[in-house]
Amino acid sequence: MQNKDKDTAIMLLHCPDKQGILAVVTEFINNNNGNIIYLDQYVDTVQGVFFMRVEWELDGFLIPKEKLSEYFQTLLAKPYDMVFNIYFHKQKPRMALFVSKQAHCLYDLLAHYEAGDWNVEIPLIVSNHPDLEHVAKKFGIPFFVFPINKDNKEEQEQKELDLLHENNVSCIVLARYMQIISPRMIAEYPEKIINIHHSFLPAFVGAKPYHAAYERGVKIIGATSHYVTEELDAGPIIEQDVVRISHKDTVGNLLRKGQDLEKIVLSRAVEKHIDRKILVYKNKTIVFD
Amino acid sequence: MQNKDKDTAIMLLHCPDKQGILAVVTEFINNNNGNIIYLDQYVDTVQGVFFMRVEWELDGFLIPKEKLSEYFQTLLAKPYDMVFNIYFHKQKPRMALFVSKQAHCLYDLLAHYEAGDWNVEIPLIVSNHPDLEHVAKKFGIPFFVFPINKDNKEEQEQKELDLLHENNVSCIVLARYMQIISPRMIAEYPEKIINIHHSFLPAFVGAKPYHAAYERGVKIIGATSHYVTEELDAGPIIEQDVVRISHKDTVGNLLRKGQDLEKIVLSRAVEKHIDRKILVYKNKTIVFD
C-alpha cells in the first residue's frame, strides 16, 4: 500500500487501559512530525488492557531511528506502564524455514516469497531429511540437513542455532517440520517460531491428527498455526481454518484435503507475522487487520 | 419431493461388502413391484463394509408392510449377513424435546415443525425448569417439568420414561438440556437421543466450552450435534459447523455467535434423523444426502 521507498516505524504496544492513552501516543507521533498511516487499537475490557498497533512514516520524523525506543521508553512507556516493540519496515525479518519431507507448505511459502508478496528475507532452509533439497535449489536458497535422532538432538540443535545466529535469523517457520523444538531454541526465539499443526486445535494435539479425526468421525477438519511454546501444540493461536468432510473420506483423503488447509493457514499466519500485526498477551494473540 | 399421499418404505442396511449386493437388494424391490425413488450406497473399502439407504413406493408392492421385515430377513439379510432397519414414511417419528432455560434451539425446532418442514410429530416437551413453558404454550404442545437434583435424579428420570412410553415417543432431542442423561435412558433410546454440544468436538468436552474456547484463544468456534452415548460428548457425530471469531470477542459474544450455530447444527441433524438418512456404525455416522 505505502510508498515502497519510504521507511516506516511500526509499534506494537499494550498497557493497563486508562483514559487518554490513545491520545498521548498519537500526539507523541504527530508532535514529532510523524505521519500516521495505520492505527488500530483494541481494549480488552475484561482484563482492562489496551492494545495498539501504529505505523508512521519516518521521513522528517524528529527522533532518529536508533533513539526511538529510548525516547519512547522514557517519555511514555515508563509513565504509562507500556510494553512495546518497535520495528522498521526496511529492516526485513530474516526467516528460516524448517522442513522435513512434505513439500506443500514449502512451495506455498516460496511462491509467495518469489512473487514479492512479503517484506521478508529467507536466507536458508533447514531440514532433518535431505528430501526437499531439490525444492530449495529451484529457488536458490541454501539448504542445510541436520539429521536428528534421540542421541544427537542437543548437538544438532546447537549447530542449527549457530547457523541461525550466523545468518541473523529473526524468526523460524516450521513448514511441516516433524521434530519437537527443544525449550532452548524456543527460549532464543520466543514468539518467533511459527508452527502449522494439522488439526483444529485444541482437538487432536500431537501426532497423527488426521488419523484421530478419522477415528472420531468428525464432519469438519482443520489446521492451526500457532507460536511454539514449551507445551506441545499449546502456544498462542494465530490462525485457523477448516474444511468439511464426510463419512466417505478415508484417512488418505483427509491428508490431501488437509494439505490445502495447512498451506493456506500457515501462509496467512506468516504474512501477519511479517507485517508485524500480531501481539501476544497471556498465551493468546491479538491479530490486527 | 415425493407424492405426500403415497407411503414409502425406507431401508437402512449394512453388511460385509461382496460383489453383487446392490443388485440383489434392488432386484428384491424391483421384482416385488416396488418403485425405487431413492438409492444411495457407500462402501467403506478400509473396513470392507457396504452401507445403503433405499426408499421405494409401497403402492402395489407385493409384500405387505407388516411382513416386510420378516421376508427381508429370511431372503436377504440372513444369507448376506445384513443388519437393517425398515421405516415407513407415514409412520412418523414421535419426538420429545428436552430443554432447560435457553429458548433459541427450541424456537428453531418448533418453527420448522409448525411450518410443516418435517415429517415428525412432537407430542411433548420435557424440562428440568419451568422457564420455557410459555414457548410450549405458544405452540400448543404439552410441557412437563421434572426438576432434577442429585437426590431425585433416578426417580425423576423414571417418571420421564413413563411419560415417554405413554406417548409412544421414538426419539429425543436435547435442545440445550443441561442435564446428563443416565445410562438407563440411553439404553432405552440407543441412537435415538440427539444432543447439541456447544463446541467443535472433540475440543472442549464438558461444561462451559465457550469459556474454554475463550481461554484457549481459538480463532474459530463450533457446534456439534451427536447421538448420546454413555461417554460424555463422545457419541457418533451427526453434524458440525463453525464460525470465525477474533480476539475482540468476549465470552458473551461467543455465547451469542454460538447460539446461531447451535440452532442451525441441531436442526440439520434433527432433519437428517427424521428423514432416516443416518446410519451408525462403530460410533461413527454415515449421513446420506
Add this chain to the structure above:
Amino acid sequence: MQNKDKDTAIMLLHCPDKQGILAVVTEFINNNNGNIIYLDQYVDTVQGVFFMRVEWELDGFLIPKEKLSEYFQTLLAKPYDMVFNIYFHKQKPRMALFVSKQAHCLYDLLAHYEAGDWNVEIPLIVSNHPDLEHVAKKFGIPFFVFPINKDNKEEQEQKELDLLHENNVSCIVLARYMQIISPRMIAEYPEKIINIHHSFLPAFVGAKPYHAAYERGVKIIGATSHYVTEELDAGPIIEQDVVRISHKDTVGNLLRKGQDLEKIVLSRAVEKHIDRKILVYKNKTIVFD
C-alpha cells in the same frame, strides 16, 4: 457488556482524513468527563476518509444530552468537515417488521427479541397477507394487514406510513416481505430499511434467485442483507453468508438450506443496526466489530 443502568452516547462519524482527528475527538470526550468504553476507527486510505465509532458513558458528562449534537457540530464537526450521528443507548430503536407468508425469519427475530438479546422495541408487524398473524399473536405484537395490488399500492403504503409515524417507528426490517418498497417510503427511511435477499448478491438479483442458482449450477448459495435503496437489490450490503450445495440439491433443497442462511444473515444485520455499528458511505457499509 456495559452496565445496563447507565446511559451512553454512541457517535458514528466520517470526515476527510487529517492528522490528529482521532485525538481531537477523544479529547473532546475526555475533557468533558466522558468515559470512553468503545472506540474503533478506520481510515480509507484510497479515498482519504476517516471513519469512527465511539461510545462513552454519560454519567457525569458535562454537556447535556439534548445539547450534545449542537456542541459537537459547532466545536468539531464544522471545523473538521465531519458528518456524524449521535445515538443514546437508552433511546432504543423502534423497529417495524414487514412480512409476507414465510415465518422463518420472523421467528428468528422474535426469538432474539423475546430473549432480550437486543436493545430494541418492536411495536408492530406489517404484512400484505394475513398468514402470519398467529405468530404475531404468540408474541403479543400488534399485526396489521395491508393487502397490496397494482391499483392500491400507493394508498396502502400511505396507510402503512401513517401507522409507522403514529408508532414512532425508526427503522424497518423486511423479513421476507415480498413487495417492492416504493421510493417514497425509502426516502422517509433512508438507510433504515433492512432487507434480506435470498442470494449471494450481486448474483441473482430479483425474483426466484434459488431457481436461478439451480439453473446456473452453482456449488454454493448465499444470502445477503442490505439497506434498501431505490435500485432493486443494489443497496449497501451489511452481511452475507453462504452454504455449500451439490448437484444433488433440488430447488426445494435450495429453498430449505437457504432459509437457514436467510434468518442468520438477517439477524446478524439487524443486530449490527440496533447496536449502531453500521456507517454507510457511498453505497457501501463500514461495519464495526
Add this chain to the structure above:
Amino acid sequence: MQNKDKDTAIMLLHCPDKQGILAVVTEFINNNNGNIIYLDQYVDTVQGVFFMRVEWELDGFLIPKEKLSEYFQTLLAKPYDMVFNIYFHKQKPRMALFVSKQAHCLYDLLAHYEAGDWNVEIPLIVSNHPDLEHVAKKFGIPFFVFPINKDNKEEQEQKELDLLHENNVSCIVLARYMQIISPRMIAEYPEKIINIHHSFLPAFVGAKPYHAAYERGVKIIGATSHYVTEELDAGPIIEQDVVRISHKDTVGNLLRKGQDLEKIVLSRAVEKHIDRKILVYKNKTIVFD
C-alpha cells in the same frame, strides 16, 4: 486407494432413468469378471435422468480393453439410450497448462504434480508472455511462448493447436491465462478446458472482478472453476469457494486473498477432472465424491 499396479476401467454414463438400470450395469461388470471398486449413482428425479460413475479392476476382466466400448455400446448403451465414456486408469490424461504472468496457480498445480498427487502428465506449458518461463524450467517442463495480439490471434492459436496435437494433449488448464479462448479451440476440447475465474460466478463476469467486488461492497469474495464454453464465464461450474472480507480490505487485499482461493479452487477442480469424477449435463456438472 487402489493397487497402483492394477489397471482399472472408469465409466461415466447417463441415460433416461428406468427401473433396474443400476442392476444391469453392475451385472454386466460382475458377469464379465470385473471387480467393482467404486460405484456411485445419482438420479435427477426432476429431469428423470440417471447418472453413474463406476470403476472396476481389469485384471481378469473378460472383455479386452480395446473392445470394451464397442461391447458396452451394443449390449447396454443402445438398448438403454445411454451416453457414456470409458477411461482407463493407466492411460493418464495429458494436460497442458496455459498461463500469463501470475505464478500462484501454476506453482500450486506443479507442486501437486511433482508430489505425485495426481494421475496425470503435464507435457508442456503455454503462455502469451515469457514471464513464467523460470517456473517451468524449475520443474523441467517445456515452455512455449505465443504472444497474442488482435492481429495474430488466429494464427497463434493454430500454432498452439498444432503443438497440443503433437503432444497428444487431452485437456487444458487455464491457470490464470489472460486471453479469451476462441470457439475453434473450445470445439476441439469440449469439456476439456478448465478455467479459474476470480469471482463467485455468476457475480462479476468478465474483467477485473476484484475491482467490481470492491465497488459493490460485498462482504465475501469467491473463485469459480468451470469448463470453458463459448459464452464467457458461463460454462459448467465445477467448484467454487469463498472467503470473508470487510470494509477494511482494499482492492490489493482482495487480490491477495483471492489468490489463495483461486489456487485451491482450481486444484480441486483439476483433481476431480483427472480422477474422471465430473459428468457434464446441460451445462451443469455432476461431481462424484
